[in-house]
Amino acid sequence: MKILVFVNHVPDTETKVKIGADGKLIDPAGVNYMLNPYDEFAVEEALKTRQSFGGEVVVVSLGGEANKETLRKALAMGCDKAVLLKDSAVRDSFAVAQSLAEYAKEYGAEIIFGGKQSIDYDDAQVGGLVAELLGWSSVSVVVKLEIKDGNIIAEREIEGGHEIVHAKLPAVIMAQKGLNEPRYPSLKGIMDAKRKPIEEKPASAAEIRVEVSAMRNPPAKASGKIVGTDASAAAELVRLLHEEAKVI
Amino acid sequence: MKILAFAEQRNGQFKKVAFEVVKAAKTVADQLHAEVVALVVGNNITSIAGQLGGYGASKVVVVEDAKLELYSTTAYAKVIADIAKTESAEVLLLPASAMGKDVAPRVAVKLNAGLAVDCTALSVNGGTITATRPVYAGKGLVDVAIKTQTKIFSLRPNVFTAGNPSGATAAIEAKKVGLNDDDFSVAVKEVRQSSGKKDVAEADIIVSGGRGLKGPENFKLIEDLAGSLNAAVGASRAVVDAGWRPHDEQVGQTGKTVSPSLYVAVAISGAVQHLAGMSSSKYIVAINKDKDAPIFTVADYGIVGDAFEVVPALTTEIKKLLGK
Ligand SMILES: Cc1cc2nc3c(=O)[nH]c(=O)nc-3n(C[C@H](O)[C@H](O)[C@H](O)COP(=O)(O)OP(=O)(O)OC[C@H]3O[C@@H](n4cnc5c(N)ncnc54)[C@H](O)[C@@H]3O)c2cc1C
Ligand SMILES: Nc1ncnc2c1ncn2[C@@H]1O[C@H](COP(=O)(O)O)[C@@H](O)[C@H]1O
Numbered sequence: 001m002k003i004l005v006f007v008n009h010v011p012d013t014e015t016k017v018k019i020g021a022d023g024k025l026i027d028p029a030g031v032n033y034m035l036n037p038y039d040e041f042a043v044e045e046a047l048k049t050r051q052s053f054g055g056e057v058v059v060v061s062l063g064g065e066a067n068k069e070t071l072r073k074a075l076a077m078g079c080d081k082a083v084l085l086k087d088s089a090v091r092d093s094f095a096v097a098q099s100l101a102e103y104a105k106e107y108g109a110e111i112i113f114g115g116k117q118s119i120d121y122d123d124a125q126v127g128g129l130v131a132e133l134l135g136w137s138s139v140s141v142v143v144k145l146e147i148k149d150g151n152i153i154a155e156r157e158i159e160g161g162h163e164i165v166h167a168k169l170p171a172v173i174m175a176q177k178g179l180n181e182p183r184y185p186s187l188k189g190i191m192d193a194k195r196k197p198i199e200e201k202p203a204s205a206a207e208i209r210v211e212v213s214a215m216r217n218p219p220a221k222a223s224g225k226i227v228g229t230d231a232s233a234a235a236e237l238v239r240l241l242h243e244e245a246k247v248i
Numbered sequence: 249m250k251i252l253a254f255a256e257q258r259n260g261q262f263k264k265v266a267f268e269v270v271k272a273a274k275t276v277a278d279q280l281h282a283e284v285v286a287l288v289v290g291n292n293i294t295s296i297a298g299q300l301g302g303y304g305a306s307k308v309v310v311v312e313d314a315k316l317e318l319y320s321t322t323a324y325a326k327v328i329a330d331i332a333k334t335e336s337a338e339v340l341l342l343p344a345s346a347m348g349k350d351v352a353p354r355v356a357v358k359l360n361a362g363l364a365v366d367c368t369a370l371s372v373n374g375g376t377i378t379a380t381r382p383v384y385a386g387k388g389l390v391d392v393a394i395k396t397q398t399k400i401f402s403l404r405p406n407v408f409t410a411g412n413p414s415g416a417t418a419a420i421e422a423k424k425v426g427l428n429d430d431d432f433s434v435a436v437k438e439v440r441q442s443s444g445k446k447d448v449a450e451a452d453i454i455v456s457g458g459r460g461l462k463g464p465e466n467f468k469l470i471e472d473l474a475g476s477l478n479a480a481v482g483a484s485r486a487v488v489d490a491g492w493r494p495h496d497e498q499v500g501q502t503g504k505t506v507s508p509s510l511y512v513a514v515a516i517s518g519a520v521q522h523l524a525g526m527s528s529s530k531y532i533v534a535i536n537k538d539k540d541a542p543i544f545t546v547a548d549y550g551i552v553g554d555a556f557e558v559v560p561a562l563t564t565e566i567k568k569l570l571g572k
Contacts, residue, residue: 011384013385013501013502013520013521013524014520014521015384015387016387016520017384017387017388019388024390026384026388037502038502092362093353093363094356094362094363097353119384119385119501119502120383120384121383122365122366122382122383122384122385122505123365124349124365124366125352125353125356125363125365126353127353128321128350128351128352128353128354129353129354129356129357131354132325132353132354132356132357132358133357137321137322137433137434138321138350138354138434139321139434140349140350141346141349141350143495156346156350157346157496158346158347158439159345159346159447159449159450160441160442160445160446160447160450161439161440161441161442161447162439162440162442163319163346163436163438163439163440164436164437164438164439164440165321165434165435165436165437166434166435166437167433167434167435168433168434171434177495177498177502177503178495208395209361209362209363209394209395209396210362210363210364210392210393210394210395211392211393211394211395212390212391212392213378213391213392213393214390214391215383215388215389215390215391216388216389217387217388217389218382218386218387218388218389218527218528221527221545221546221548223545224532224534224544224546224547224548224549224550225548225549225550226539226544226550226551226552227549227550227551228551228552228553229551229552229553230551230553230554230557230558231553231554231557231558231560231561232561233551233553233558234551234558234561234562234564234565235561235565237533237549237551237562237565238562238565238566238568238569240549241510241531241533241549242569245510245531245548245549247453247509247510247530247531248453248477248510248566248569248570
């Protein structure tokens with residue numbers, strides 16, 4: 001099977017967001033970037049799918065030179081080939097999805113894995129967009145997956161429960177935490193990844209539909225009230241929640 | 249001009265967010281001199297459609313079909329896009345719920361529209377809608393404008409207020425959308441509700457516990473407090489990773505983002521990744537024995553003390569207040 005996996009290169013979760021000079025983007029100074037955490041589940045599922053059906057796993061990322069670090073991590077986990085769709089300009093999800101979909105077609109992918117969402121813009125869009133652009137099935141927020149005879153049975157997380165979804169291949173699967181336990185790259189994997197080439201191609205041009213006019217930090221919270229230092233403060237806390245905050 | 253508001257229902261009942269979306273559409277429509285058309289998709293739903301008039305819909309389009317009883321990504325996307333076209337809606341509002349997030353990108357492609365997801369505010373300036381949305385798990389906010397003719401916004405649940413319904417009524421219009429087997433290439437076959445459990449993503453009050461509770465058995469304290477408040481139980485990643493609690497309770501950057509009216513954090517230190525998921529809650533209460541725990545920097549009220557003593561006392565006081 002020709003398996004494609006999308007990985008994004010994002011600021012790590014510890015990042016303190018400082019607004020850049022243009023007032024629209026994060027200031028990248030001092031920020032550590034990493035493989036988007038949900039995409040680790042996507043890579044793992046792609047590798048498991050290769051185990052079951054054979055074939056190869058190609059990992060693709062759209063972005064600048066720095067995304068190679070994330071591609072190397074995916075190679076170290078066991079992906080066969082890496083492709084960088086190069087573009088350092090700011091894109092919205094739609095523009096990202098268009099180029100990824102074009103690449104998927106060109107490669108002849110039969111199944112695509114991605115993460116539930118990128119933890120930078122928290123969009124959770126790319127999977128659905130790519131699937132619709134390709135005319136494929138898509139299942140988002142997937143915590144369980146079975147592939148049988150060209151069909152998919154997936155479980156996805158919804159409010160207060162799970163949905164059991166049946167879908168036809170080809171499909172885009174967006175992974176949620178819980179789908180699997182991502183493997184750690186082995187030492188050999190890391191060494192091999194250094195030698196595997198990363199194919200580079202310019203990302204196709206795409207229209208920007210959603211424009212950011214300003215970015216800011218959320219208003220800081222005024223410091224709260226310490227109601228007490230032991231169980232005797234419980235009554236006063238309940239009074240405040242009832243009379244002052246009016247939430248109970 | 250028309251604004252189409254997708255009113256999510258499950259099992260023949262509107263989700264609370266459906267009213268929020270219709271009301272938000274009405275607020276925007278008033279500033280654009282536009283009209284709100286609400287859309288309800290499902291089976292056995294005609295009887296509930298009228299409720300949306302009270303939130304500002306002048307017309308409710310009902311697409312009723314036994315095959316639409318359970319959600320289908322592909323079929324719902326087709327229905328929503330078709331109705332948006334026949335109504336010539338230029339703006340489409342959906343909830344940023346599990347269903348809304350899943351269907352919105354597919355609708356965006358069908359309508360060749362720009363999509364801004366998980367918005368927490370919408371404002372209108374000289375005929376242009378600006379949406380505000382959290383990025384970096386709430387550590388940043390961006391203002392965005394959509395450039396395409398058709399614009400889609402999804403709204404974070406629990407943020408926009410629906411208020412009480414007015415006495416206004418809406419015209420109900422039944423519509424058919426032709427659907428064949430191919431339109432159901434992705435379809436839900438079964439919904440497994442976690443038994444009677446409230447979900448953190450929808451709850452108005454959440455009581456969350458962290459590693460300071462020492463073991464899974466002590467979550468009884470959290471469950472009792474949550475029970476007294478009719479609240480959902482949440483958890484930090486530390487306790488989910490330890491297997492004390494299921495993943496669907498995890499709040500934070502790699503868990504759920506929540507904005508309840510009250511969030512009670514018990515024995516949770518308040519790591520940035522946890523704060524990212526809950527700092528937009530309206531009121532935050534922290535109970536922690538360490539006065540320097542970062543959770544106190546976002547708390548409105550705090551008790552610096554031992555959770556094993558404070559939480560039972562709190563449960564007792566709440567029961568007293570609510571007469572339970
Ligand atoms: C990529 C990544 C993603 C992450 N995503 C998330 C996420 O989504 N959600 C999340 O929560 N975390 C997330 N984390 C983990 C996060 O960094 C913290 O490790 C985690 O939130 C800590 O959980 P905790 O507060 O329960 O535990 P701790 O940090 O160990 O805190 C326990 C607290 O309990 C207090 N305590 C101890 N005993 C008592 C007592 N008897 N009474 C009262 N208080 C007591 C202590 O003072 C302490 O403050 C993520 C981390 C990474 C690297
Ligand atoms: N620039 C990118 N390059 C490759 N994959 C991406 C990119 N952006 C998003 N994705 C994939 O799409 C998923 C959802 O991203 P998003 O819609 O941006 O939240 C991510 O988890 C990735 O798998």
